[in-house]
Structures are given as C-alpha cells and as structure tokens.
Amino acid sequence: MVEWRDEWRPKKRYHSYVLSYEDLQAYPCWYLDSVHCIPPWTPLFAWSWTHHQRYGDLWAAETMGFPTCKGTDWREVDGCAYMSPILVTDKTEQKERAVRFKEHLKPFIEDYDSVWSGVVRELMAKYQEFKAFDVAYAPNSALYDHFDSVFRFNNRVWGLHSWIMYTLSGLYALFEDICKERIGIDDTSPVWHKMIRGFDNKNLEVDRLLWNLYKHAVELGVDGVIKNNPLDEIIPALMETKKGDRWLNGENGFQGFLNEHGWRMPRMMEFNCKAWIEDPSPAFSFIRQYIDKSGQFEMDIRRKEIVNERKEAEQEILSRFPDSQREWIKRLMGVAQKAGIFSEGHNYYFEHMSHSLMRRAGLACVKKMVDKGLVEDPEDFVFLLPDEIRKNIIPLCLDYRPLISERKAYYNEYYQILNRPILIGKLADDHGRAMEYMAATKDDVMMKITVGVEAVASVDFKADLYGNPGAPGIGQGTVRIISSEEDIPNIKSGDILVATTTYSSWTPVFPLLEGVILDSGASLSHAAIVGREYNIPVVIQTKNATKKLKNGQKVRVDGSRGAVWVLSE
Amino acid sequence: MAGDLIRWFKDINKKHVQHVGKKCVSLAELTRAGIQVPPGFALTIKANERMMYKTGIGEKVSQYLGRFEKGSLKNYSDSEKAGNHILQMMKGIKLPEDMRSELFKSYEKLCEVSDIPDVPVSVRSSGPVSHPGLFDTYLNVQGQAELEQKVVACWASVFAPRAIANRAQQGRPVEKEYIGVVILQMVNARSAGVLFSVNPITGNLNEIVIEGSWGLGESVVQASVAPDRFTIDKRTLEVKEKIINEKLREVILTSQGTVVEPVSLERQAISCINDDEIRELVRLAKIVEIHYGGIPQDVEWAISADYTFPGNVFFLQTRSVVGVKWESKYLDKSAGKSPADHIADLMVERLIG
Numbered sequence: 001m002v003e004w005r006d007e008w009r010p011k012k013r014y015h016s017y018v019l020s021y022e023d024l025q026a027y028p029c030w031y032l033d034s035v036h037c038i039p040p041w042t043p044l045f046a047w048s049w050t051h052h053q054r055y056g057d058l059w060a061a062e063t064m065g066f067p068t069c070k071g072t073d074w075r076e077v078d079g080c081a082y083m084s085p086i087l088v089t090d091k092t093e094q095k096e097r098a099v100r101f102k103e104h105l106k107p108f109i110e111d112y113d114s115v116w117s118g119v120v121r122e123l124m125a126k127y128q129e130f131k132a133f134d135v136a137y138a139p140n141s142a143l144y145d146h147f148d149s150v151f152r153f154n155n156r157v158w159g160l161h162s163w164i165m166y167t168l169s170g171l172y173a174l175f176e177d178i179c180k181e182r183i184g185i186d187d188t189s190p191v192w193h194k195m196i197r198g199f200d201n202k203n204l205e206v207d208r209l210l211w212n213l214y215k216h217a218v219e220l221g222v223d224g225v226i227k228n229n230p231l232d233e234i235i236p237a238l239m240e241t242k243k244g245d246r247w248l249n250g251e252n253g254f255q256g257f258l259n260e261h262g263w264r265m266p267r268m269m270e271f272n273c274k275a276w277i278e279d280p281s282p283a284f285s286f287i288r289q290y291i292d293k294s295g296q297f298e299m300d301i302r303r304k305e306i307v308n309e310r311k312e313a314e315q316e317i318l319s320r321f322p323d324s325q326r327e328w329i330k331r332l333m334g335v336a337q338k339a340g341i342f343s344e345g346h347n348y349y350f351e352h353m354s355h356s357l358m359r360r361a362g363l364a365c366v367k368k369m370v371d372k373g374l375v376e377d378p379e380d381f382v383f384l385l386p387d388e389i390r391k392n393i394i395p396l397c398l399d400y401r402p403l404i405s406e407r408k409a410y411y412n413e414y415y416q417i418l419n420r421p422i423l424i425g426k427l428a429d430d431h432g433r434a435m436e437y438m439a440a441t442k443d444d445v446m447m448k449i450t451v452g453v454e455a456v457a458s459v460d461f462k463a464d465l466y467g468n469p470g471a472p473g474i475g476q477g478t479v480r481i482i483s484s485e486e487d488i489p490n491i492k493s494g495d496i497l498v499a500t501t502t503y504s505s506w507t508p509v510f511p512l513l514e515g516v517i518l519d520s521g522a523s524l525s526h527a528a529i530v531g532r533e534y535n536i537p538v539v540i541q542t543k544n545a546t547k548k549l550k551n552g553q554k555v556r557v558d559g560s561r562g563a564v565w566v567l568s569e
Numbered sequence: 570m571a572g573d574l575i576r577w578f579k580d581i582n583k584k585h586v587q588h589v590g591k592k593c594v595s596l597a598e599l600t601r602a603g604i605q606v607p608p609g610f611a612l613t614i615k616a617n618e619r620m621m622y623k624t625g626i627g628e629k630v631s632q633y634l635g636r637f638e639k640g641s642l643k644n645y646s647d648s649e650k651a652g653n654h655i656l657q658m659m660k661g662i663k664l665p666e667d668m669r670s671e672l673f674k675s676y677e678k679l680c681e682v683s684d685i686p687d688v689p690v691s692v693r694s695s696g697p698v699s700h701p702g703l704f705d706t707y708l709n710v711q712g713q714a715e716l717e718q719k720v721v722a723c724w725a726s727v728f729a730p731r732a733i734a735n736r737a738q739q740g741r742p743v744e745k746e747y748i749g750v751v752i753l754q755m756v757n758a759r760s761a762g763v764l765f766s767v768n769p770i771t772g773n774l775n776e777i778v779i780e781g782s783w784g785l786g787e788s789v790v791q792a793s794v795a796p797d798r799f800t801i802d803k804r805t806l807e808v809k810e811k812i813i814n815e816k817l818r819e820v821i822l823t824s825q826g827t828v829v830e831p832v833s834l835e836r837q838a839i840s841c842i843n844d845d846e847i848r849e850l851v852r853l854a855k856i857v858e859i860h861y862g863g864i865p866q867d868v869e870w871a872i873s874a875d876y877t878f879p880g881n882v883f884f885l886q887t888r889s890v891v892g893v894k895w896e897s898k899y900l901d902k903s904a905g906k907s908p909a910d911h912i913a914d915l916m917v918e919r920l921i922g
Contacts, residue, residue: 067917067921091921094921095921098917101913102913105909105912105913106910106913109908109912170916170920171912171916173919174912174919182859182862183862184855320860320862320863321862321863322862322864324904325862328912331909331912335912442919442920
C-alpha cells in the first residue's frame with residue numbers, strides 16, 4: 001500500500017478525475033505534465049484536460065491498436081495534470097493489436113495529405129457551425145445545446161489530435177532510427193535539420209498575414225496610431241480616420257484577419273484569457289514589434305535557399321541508401337517531414353480554435369447567470385464545472401457566488417505552488433525505474449516533442465552552456481528570459497529568447513529573434529521547428545538556461561553545435 | 570579525350586565501374602569519403618581494349634583460341650595449355666605509343682606528388698566485376714620500363730589458365746576480358762591487414778573485427794601468418810577482445826623489391842597496432858560503412874612507417890562484405906513488399922519485435 005504524502009494529496013476533490021487513493025494504489029507512477037500545466041490551470045481547464053484530452057488519448061490508442069500502450073491516463077492534482085501510461089505487456093495481446101495497428105498506419109504512409117485534409121475538413125466544418133451560432137441572442141435551451149456540443153466536440157478534437165500525433169511521431173522516430181543505424185545521422189545532425197525545414201504551416205501563415213498588416217499600416221500611414229496609443233485605444237483611434245478605417249475594415253483589413261484567424265488563445269492551454277477576437281491586444285503588440293524591426297519578413301529572406309537546401313539534404317540522405325531501398329526510404333522520409341509540419345501547424349486547428357470556442361460558450365452561459373445576479377463576473381465561468389453550468393443554465397436559480405469564491409480561493413492558493421512533485425506513487429523515489437516504465441510505452445511523442453533526450457556534450461567548445469542542436473546557425477544578441485505570454489510584448493528585435501519551453505501562440509515574435517535557448521525540448525518542439533523555418537539558431541535541452549542566464553547579457557548561440565557563450569554581462 | 574585512357578582518383582566516382590573497374594571506384598570513393606588512400610591513378614578498361622586492338626595481339630589471341638573446341642577450355646589441361654601459350658605471346662608487348670606517353674606522364678606526376686623519383690607503386694587489376702585473386706597484382710614496381718611491363722602483364726593475366734577456365738566455366742567469351750589497372754603508390758607498411766565492419770563469424774553488426782600483422786598486408790591476405798585479431802564494439806569503441814599471435818614472418822619493402830623476413834624476437838608477441846591506431850581504424854571504417862549506405866565493408870588497411878599518427882593510417886581497398894550473413898533490422902526485408910507494407914511492418918517490429 002502506498003500512503004499519501006502531504007505534497008501529493010489534492011487539497012480538494014471536486015470531480016472524479018482528481019487523483020484518489022485508489023489511483024495511488026493501482027498505477028505504479030503518476031508523472032507531472034510540466035510542459036502544459038505550469039503555471040497550474042483553472043479548475044474548468046483542468047477538468048477539460050482530464051476529461052477530453054484523456055478521452056482522446058485513450059480513444060486514439062485503442063482505435064489505432066497501438067501495440068504497447070492503451071494510451072495515457074490522466075488525473076488532476078490542484079490544477080496540475082499527472083499522467084500514467086496504460087501499458088500492454090501481454091505478448092499475445094500486443095500481437096493482436098499490431099494487426100489493427102498495421103492497417104491503421106497504411107493510409108498515413110500511402111497518402112498522408114488525404115488523411116490530413118479530411119481531418120481539417122471535419123474540424124473546420126464543425127467550427128464554422130459553432131462560430132455561426134449567435135451566443136448573445138440564443139434562447140437558453142439552444143445555448144445549453146451549444147455549450148454541450150462545443151464541449152463534447154473537444155473529445156473528438158483530442159482524439160484526432162492524438163491519433164495523428166502518435167502515428168506521425170512514431171514514423172518520424174522510425175526514420176531517425178534507420179538513419180542512425182544505417183547512415184550515422186540523427187535528429188541533431190545539420191543535414192537532418194535541413195531535411196525537415198522549408199515547409200509552410202498554418203501558424204507561419206498567420207505570422208505572414210500579421211507582417212502584411214504591419215506593411216499595410218505603413219503604406220496607409222497609420223503605423224503611428226498603432227504605435228503611440230494604449231493597446232485598448234488603438235481601434236477607436238483608427239476609426240477616427242478614413243485610412244485607419246480602411247486598415248481595419250477594408251480589403252485584407254485587420255477585422256477580416258481577426259474574424260478568420262482571431263480564434264487564438266494567448267495561453268493556448270487555458271480558458272481564462274481573452275482570445276484575439278475578443279481582445280486583439282496581442283496582435284497589436286506583435287505588429288508594434290514589427291514596426292520597430294521593419295525591413296523584410298524574416299522568413300522570406302532565405303526561403304528559397306532553405307527550400308533548395310532541403311532538396312539537397314533529401315538527395316544526400318537518399319543517395320546514402322542502396323538503390324534497391326530508395327523507394328520506401330523516400331516514402332518514409334516524406335512522412336517524417338510531415339511530422340514537423342503537423343507538430344507545429346496543428347495548434348491552429350486543434351487547441352486554439354476549440355479552446356476559444358469553448359471559452360465563448362462558457363462565457364455566454366455564465367453571462368446569463370450574471371444577468372440574474374447568480375454570478376458576479378462572466379469570467380468566473382472558469383471556476384465552474386460543465387455540469388454545474390448545465391444544471392443552472394435553464395432554471396437560472398442557483399446562486400453560485402459562494403461556490404465560486406470558495407473555488408477562486410482554492411485556485412489562488414494552488415496557483416502559487418509551482419514546485420510540484422515530478423513523480424507521485426510507488427516509484428516516486430526511484431526515478432530510474434519510473435522512467436523505464438514510461439519508456440516501455442515506446443511513446444515517441446514524449447521523446448520527440450514534449451520531453452526530449454538529455455544532451456550529452458561530447459566536444460568541449462569552451463562554451464558556458466551546452467544543449468542539443470535544435471535549429472542550425474549562429475546568432476548573437478541580448479538575453480530575454482520569458483516565463484509566460486505576458487512577457488512576450490517586451491521582446492525587442494535582436495533578442496535571444498530564453499525559456500523553459502515555448503508555445504505556438506508565441507510564434508509571431510520569432511521574426512524578431514536572433515536565437516532561442518530552451519531548458520527542455522526535442523527536434524519536433526515548437527521552438528525548434530519555428531526556428532528552423534525562420535533560420536534562427538535554437539539550442540534545446542540546456543536544462544537550466546533560464547537559471548544560469550540573466551536578462552540583458554550578450555550571448556552567442558550556436559544551434560549547430562548546441563552551445564551558448566556569454567559574451568558580456 | 571582526356572580521361573579516356575587514364576584517370577586520377579579524384580575524377581572517378583561510383584558511376585564509373587564500367588569505365589575503370591571496381592577497385593578503382595572503391596579507392597576513388599574512399600577518397601570522396603575523406604579517407605586517406607595512397608595517391609594514384611587508373612588505366613581504364615577502354616585502354617585495355619585499345620591496347621589489345623592497336624597492337625594486334627587481340628586478334629592473334631582470338632585466332633589462337635579459335636582452334637580449341639567449344640567447351641574444352643573448361644578443362645584444366647586445355648586451359649593450362651592455352652593460357653601459358655598466350656602469356657608467352659603477350660610477353661614483351663609494348664603499349665601503343667600514345668598510351669605509353671600518357672602512362673609515363675602520369676607516373677612522372679605521381680613521382681612529383683610523392684616527391685620520390687621512380688616512386689615504388691603497386692600495379693593491381695580492377696575488373697568491372699570483382700574476382701578476388703584471379704588476376705595479377707605486382708608490388709614495388711619502380712621506373713617507367715618496369716611499370717609498362719607490369720601493366721601489360723596485368724592485362725595479360727586475364728589469359729592466365731585459371732582465368733580462361735573461369736570464363737569458360739561461366740559460359741562467357743574466352744577470347745576477351747577487359748579490365749582496368751590501378752597504379753598506386755606503395756605504402757611502406759609497418760603493419761597492415763584487413764578490417765570487417767561486421768563480425769564475419771557471428772554476423773554481429775555492432776562489432777568490428779580487425780586482423781593485422783607486421784609489414785605489408787600480403788602476409789595477412791595470403792594467410793601466411795596467424796595475424797593479431799581485435800574485436801571492437803562499434804558504438805563504444807571498446808576493444809572487447811584482443812588476440813595477439815606469434816608473428817614469425819613479415820613482408821617488407823626493400824629497394825630490391827618485397828622480401829619475406831623473420832620478425833625480430835621482441836616484436837613477435839606484441840600487438841602490431843596500438844589502441845590509438847585501433848580506434849582510428851574503427852572510426853574510419855564507420856565513415857566508410859556509412860558512405861556505402863550502411864553495407865558492412867571489408868577493408869584493406871596499412872599503417873605507414875614513414876609518417877606519424879594519424880597521418881600514417883591508409884585504406885587500400887574496400888568492398889562489401891560477402892559470404893557473411895549479417896542482419897539489418899531495416900533493409901533486408903523490403904523485397905517484394907509495397908513501401909507502405911514494409912514501413913508498417915518496421916513500425917510494428919520497432920514496437921514489439
């Protein structure tokens with residue numbers, strides 16, 4: 001029997017996926033998902049993650065028949081998510097699952113583009129339907145249905161998400177294994193980095209549109225208005241002039257951009273911040289940063305060269321395999337390349353869209369309660385659970401103010417606790433065995449995207465900090481440590497971004513950067529992918545760059561060698 | 570046309586097998602992979618054909634062999650008779666004038682490069698199909714006259730009795746076989762031997778096996794001494810097994826040619842290469858294997874007595890290992906399957922294989 005330790009025990013058990021005593025006994029270990037839930041989530045988001053994301057994960061692993069793992073189980077401890085893989089260890093069962101798994105893989109290998117466009121069609125059709133629903137004027141019964149559909153659809157979103165992600169990461173890792181064994185390169189090699197870059201994805205498209213909006217503002221002479229007004233007064237100030245109005249509402253205008261691409265959360269994995277479409281301040285911040293930087297869109301400068309380099313790298317890799325093997329190697333390389341495009345571009349269709357629409361639905365329901373004086377602020381919806389919202393949306397008689405103030409106090413308390421135990425359960429004190437257990441899932445999402453592999457410094461470059469190469473090249477600039485999206489507007493052109501990890505909502509700031517240094521990361525992490533596309537050097541897996549480096553230091557980043565030198569304090 | 574008759578290694582790549590033969594291409598590819606090989610050049614297969622035609626000897630050989638009944642050359646007695654006769658016919662044949670002057674010009678250039686007048690070279694056959702040991706190799710050839718003579722001898726060796734019999738048995742035309750010839754600066758080898766980038770006995774791909782002895786590689790290749798034998802872990806470079814044999818003889822290079830000498834007593838029972846040299850050989854072999862798409866290689870190497878480490882490490886030849894059953898998790902099983910089928914199988918194997 002494993003007994004509770006103080007730092008393990010949740011302070012409240014407010015839904016059934018809060019870590020329980022039975023969970024502690026039944027699973028060998030629970031692992032903190034520090035990539036997504038530090039700082040801790042609001043109760044509603046934590047609920048959604050342990051329900052929808054959990055469902056999607058298990059659904060995907062079961063549907064595809066992943067041979068070694070039935071997916072990952074999830075529990076909440078005070079706003080943080082803990083995961084535990086459900087291993088399949090029985091050989092016969094593994095073999096049975098493998099039959100299904102093989103059939104599942106084939107369409108991905110034969111024609112991934114069709115698989116992907118099918119998924120995008122399905123998602124976008126649903127989102128269009130949700131967006132078209134008028135939350136302000138709908139009767140409560142329709143609002144109930146809408147809320148229900150939007151939240152339920154999140155199961156499907158996460159299901160498709162894991163379904164593609166597990167498959168592509170696995171194929172990516174297989175290709176890397178083959179290259180490692182046969183031709184001696186891996187995902188830290190420069191030729192590998194060249195091979196997987198030079199592709200567009202949806203998030204980069206948004207960056208480009210933002211850059212075009214900045215250019216358009218300069219052409220119309222309204223860039224001063226954007227630069228010199230407080231963020232929340234920019235729109236009224238623009239509306240005062242004809243040109244400003246044209247920039248906002250004309251062809252290729254800002255409003256059109258927001259309607260289409262503004263379903264975007266400043267913190268991707270949360271409900272408690274306004275989407276761009278509600279408050280475009282983050283978009284204005286990025287445009288302001290572009291005004292300061294000016295010049296050409298960073299990605300265009302070496303784009304052609306990068307694409308050509310990629311084609312050369314593809315040929316280089318292919319040429320090192322025997323003729324008779326090239327057909328399938330080429331096919332596999334093609335799918336491996338898709339892993340990078342998906343890993344970065346998918347957030348647009350999955351997290352950003354669905355979370356901003358869930359937020360919209362939740363806000364609208366709770367707004368009704370605010371109108372009746374049952375809740376103080378619509379933003380308090382993040383302290384209620386879906387059932388509590390459903391229970392009240394038609395009767396509108398339950399006074400939730402005491403419940404909300406209790407949850408809020410609970411949230412404010414746990415939000416301060418950032419130093420969470422990494423492992424909970426039987427194996428908590430045996431890091432090695434816990435990691436072995438996790439590795440037995442053979443889950444490449446962990447290895448290639450979220451967690452990565454520890455860097456081993458093999459050559460002494462007399463550097464101050466070592467990590468793994470994430471994106472090639474050398475850059476020099478000023479250290480800017482970023483701990484949350486709130487720090488993003490402080491970034492200036494020529495900075496080196498230093499962070500534990502980065503998120504897709506930070507992508508538009510990359511054109512300003514000279515380099516990126518991460519504590520964590522792997523070759524399919526956000527910063528590595530975007531860095532490669534923008535031709536910015538990225539060093540990953542430094543473990544403690546955010547602690548060792550200080551804001552304002554001048555550093556040199558070598559993304560080909562995985563090394564960082566401090567040039568001056 | 571330049572390069573029609575003679576080519577330097579830097580102007581050769583793997584597309585030129587039909588042009589200069591396998592051994593030349595292997596040396597050229599080693600150079601491209603960044604491995605140090607002795608400087609040298611090649612006489613092309615076409616040069617062989619030209620020589621046979623221009624001198625008229627090709628015609629004569631053809632006529633002579635026409636006397637034999639079809640199939641009779643498969644027999645030892647007839648091929649022996651025919652072979653020895655043709656070798657006699659070809660003795661003393663001179664190269665056509667233009668070919669000779671080009672050969673001598675290239676040889677002079679080699680002397681310049683190595684800064685040795687009448688630099689000693691080896692003259693080796695290089696056929697488009699490899700026939701290890703079938704054709705002649707000459708070591709320590711010095712000066713223009715001897716070079717010309719050995720080149721002709723090398724080309725004549727395709728009519729040695731065993732070579733004629735071999736063609737007859739395989740049903741190929743007996744009256745002609747054209748090969749390239751490699752002219753390679755001799756390495757004054759302190760130690761030499763062979764290296765397999767797969768364990769040739771167990772087929773283990775994670776092990777490299779090196780065999781070596783004192784002096785020129787001839788002693789190991791011809792198995793006249795029991796060589797030292799090292800088994801190395803390919804990934805960690807750790808030497809897992811070291812067998813030091815008693816090496817009684819060595820082949821050494823003298824101004825009079827190669828001679829077999831007894832090994833001095835104090836060197837008989839010590840390792841012919843040190844750990845640094847072992848690691849360097851392994852490192853280079855891994856580069857070569859990667860260069861050849863991960864196909865295990867059988868390498869001839871030499872450590873020169875004239876230079877210091879690591880500039881003293883030379884590769885003389887590499888070819889794909891044959892006759893060893895080695896397993897690749899990835900490449901072997903693709904035959905007869907669609908790409909998707911094969912890849913899906915590999916995924917499954919990777920997870921539960």
